[in-house]
Amino acid sequence: MTGLDTGEAPDPVPGVRADGDGPDGRMHDIAPSLRKDPPQIPEDAMDVRIHFDRTSLWRAGWILVVVVALAAFGRWVLDDAGTVIFTLVMSLLASIAMEPAVSRLGRSMRRGLATGIVMLGVLLFSIVFLISFGRLLGEQLATFAKSIPQLIADLTAWANERFGLKLDYTTLVETFGVTSSTIANAAQGLAGGLIGVIGAIVSTAGSLLTFSFFTFYFSADGPRLRRWVARLVPPRRQQVFVVAWDLAVAKTGGYISARLVLATICGSLAAVFMLIIGMDYWLALGIWTGLVAQFVPTIGTYIAIALPVVIGLIGDEPWQGLAVLAFALVYQQVENVTLEPRISAEAVDMHPAVSFGAVMFGAALFGVAGAFVAVPMAALMLALFEIYSNKYELLPHIAEPQPGEARWREDGDDPDGPGGAPREPVRRARRMTIPRPTGRRRHTPA
Template sequence: MGRVSSDSKNTNESSGQKKSGGPNSPDPRDVVDGRDFADILMGSGRMDPESSLPLPGEDPAPVKSPAEASRESIFLDGDPAMSHPDEEVGPLQSDENAEPGKELRDRAEVIGTSARWAAGWSLRFLVVAAAFWVLGRALSGVWTGILPVILAIIVCTVLWPVVRLLRKGHLPNALAVLLTIILFFAVIGGIIAAIAPSVSKQIPQLVDRGAEGIEQIQNWVAGPPLNLQSDQIDNMIDQATNWVQDQTDQITQTAITGVSAITSGAITLFVMLVLIFFFLKDGEKFLPMVRRVAGRRVGWHLTEVLTRCWNTLGGFIRTQAIVSFIDAFFIGLGLVIMGVPLAGPLAIITFFGGFIPIVGAFTAGALAVLVALVANGFTTALIVLGIVLAVQQLEGNVLQPVLQSKAMKMHAVIVLLSVTVGGGLFGIIGAFLAVPVAAMITEVFRYIGDLTDLATGEKHSADIAFATSAGQQTGAQREQAAQRWQDWKKSLTTDDSGEPKPFSRFLAPLLPDDKDGKGGKDDKPSDDSASTQS
């Protein structure tokens, strides 16, 4: 006999015939209807054709003779769970009374079923898109308050190992945090102080060489193959000058906005410093508070997810710092060897640009080539371009696969799309934060996938690397629930000795009357028993 589909099981599970407390009864929380709001709104059942198909390795149902079918029809009559021909397993038999051009099933019914399925999934997609739109609007409204929190968390992932090391040296918690913050900003200030003199000396020289480079470009476009006249060149320069003059009001407004942005940046920096101090000092108390507020079950999930996100974010920042340092070192060394001015500042720009994957490295490399072109000429620019490409190939083919794959496990397409969307929505800050945010979202989906694998029995809890003991307990519970479900399914087809049940005994729990002398009782929990156990 073919297997009963999941919809048939759901129909009989919801019929709620009798109470039972058998040892193989599944957890009532595991027995679900399988329909969501879209199915109910569209007036359709769950479309799950895979549940009625044989699994790989199963033998197809044997084709029964008319005599066998007539003997077993007494168990099928009146049972709505067994009355759907599309839920039968086995090869489709041709009807002797079928004629060419005669419909075996109404075409409108088939098309309507598919249309309801498509409409249901379209409705789900619209709801998800609307939720993301509302979330984006809400974030844009409170972005000023969220930005220092996000930046503080990112900085904390960098400083936390230092704080932990100082704590092991028996320093007080607050003192260890304060010393770490002072050391961090001392390093940043030292780097700026080291490059400031060279920048102030070399920028005027770079401007002069840039003017000479512009004259060389004018001479080049005046010759073959362009052969532009001097009047045409002067006309183009005049048009550019007039355009700049026409934009005076906009430039003034931009300057005013820049002053406002500097003030806002100072406030953001101050708030970020305060948050960094308290995050590093009292961050370990956050997860216990989450468990108390959210409850045990939800708190366990949040503890595991947040810990995974923290580990992923810290791994991304540290590995990206290593990759960016290697890029900056070799590109800066090449600029020094070629005598390109501003080699130190360009190396630092390359380092910070490396934290914006793909886009940052490309922008920093293009800037280095442009400076080499203006200052040292076309030949030096080509050599610098070769150095930049060689270093980026080393990063993309060796460093990124080895280091970043362990930290994020994200495809390059996801990284590129994240940077593009983040930069388009929130500018440079959005491009910088796009990959860490995408990595944390990916970690959430990865955790959901792990729980799904445990629920379906595809994995065991020992096969998953949980970050916390709460995650291990949750995984063990999910695995036990899957085992209870498997035992209950097995109890439908085999008896206590492991022998297959007769056909009549297998269908007895599905019948409304007493066929096997048990008074209609079976091992499946009804709705009443499910609510009682819950």
């Protein structure tokens, strides 16, 4: 018999009740003496006290002082040496833009000689252009500046007549700030023609010499500079540095050189066409068309052609505006199909919205120079993110393209689509073959 039946024997385990034990022999309760009540927190312990370490406090204060001092020093450097820094940055970008031509010439001659030949070619082209068209360009710009009020008046009258508007010429002139004194000053500055251009060049001779000096050495000693900077990076990070350097050269150099070539072709053909049809300001409008159409992404083509079309429509012969519009439409198709794929096949390939946003952001921060280099810099950052980020397989219902969706080609895409059905034309971007860092793998769902 057990101690439970007689009441004399103690429990087998102190503090454990055996009543209700079933066939499985489990115990069902714990004696009150073995239960632990939650600890009671004294009332005086409810107050929270924070003790500051004087060492940490002094360290934080000194860090704040150093940060403020560095910010003040950086602002002082930018204010007093901003021009020099800007010249260095533009020289570096110019050397990167010359890199494709210098690399090709460097295969058969010394790199310094190749750099000198490229820079001499650019200088000779600039001199020939200024001698041939400098005075004409200055006269056209001055005449165009003087005719701005009349152009606004003609445009206002044309809009009121065609669309039944009630625009006031005086209000428009005051809104855009096109006063007689402003126009006179602008025309006086532009009327000098070639003499004015030469005077401006002479006045900035120091900056041009500095720019040329640094551009030459950045290009001629590019490989040496790359090795010197790589020595400052730990070995495990040198691969990342090499990838970033090569991408910067490929993206920036390819973009700027391709845009310059396309701008030259576009501007030259537009100027020749306007000259043939007898349009005023043909040289200035041709240069405007080439530069704006190529260096302003997405909407640059429309902005570039809008100005000559409007000038032609409100002129004495409105058919000239329609002719320029027809030329722009035909040329744009020819460029998209034949010229641009061959010239800029290895240059920047980015979504149009990203390109336009990068230009607006760069222009807001650094003006025209920022807008000029914003697209290749954005492409560089996106390319680095593409290389050093992990990508995952998409779920089938997410990967399926939506009806009518414009699709960009990605790595691993089947060019013929599911079932061999041809897809809509997609942009085929040539990408640099760059090894991914070791130890990084793409994850796929199990």
